[in-house]
Amino acid sequence: MSSKVLLIVAHAPSDNTRALRxxxxxxATHADVEAVEVRYRAPLEAGPEDVLGADAIILGTTENLGYMSGALKDFFDRSYYPVLELKQGLPCALYIRAGMDGTGTRRAVESIVTGLRWNWVQPPLTLKGDWQEGFVQQAEELGLYLAAGLDNSVF
Structure with missing residues (x-):
């Protein structure tokens, strides 16, 4: 069975965001997932070649002044046009670590993803307010959901 690639591009500047990543x-690397190769790249290291080699993508960002992290925006700036025509329909998901409500961050990423014509596999996961240990479980479930769906050709 050939392996599919799940790309994770996540900004993780703090202990809490590293815990989410x-x-x-x-x-995503759960033992029950058999034919998915998981590749992680920090946004400033990720580029169009990573997206072109992916079968699905999970984006992770902090809420910065009501917007996505500058690092994730930089990734989109460098990758948007090189992948635009080649990766339409790419299954994607997003998680946001938001100190406030995450609305502006979500809207900004959704706008770019809509332009890329990627397909949301679930609504963005917004982990908002003060840190909660339950955020870690939700993030783990997101990784498993995408990897299992890719492994089973659900998307």
Whole structure:
């Protein structure tokens, strides 16, 4: 069975956001997922070649002044046009670590994803307010959901 590639591009500048990134990775590499290769790239290291080699993508960002992180925006700036015509329909998901409500961040990413014509596999996961340990479980479930769906050709 050939392997599919799940790309995770996540900004993780703090202990809490690194815990979320690690949870997404843990879920995506669950033992029950057999034919999915998981590739993680920090947004400033990721580029169009990573997206072109992916069968699905999970985006992770902090809420910065009501917007996505500058690092994720930089990734989109460098990758948008090189992948625009080649990766339409790419299954995607998003998680946001939001100190406030995450609305502006969500809207900004949704606008770019709509332009890219990627397909949401579930509504964006907004982890808002004060840190809660339950955020880690939700992030892990997101990683598992995408990897399992890709493994089983659901999307």
């Amino acid at each position: 690690d949870a997404v990775l843990r879920g």
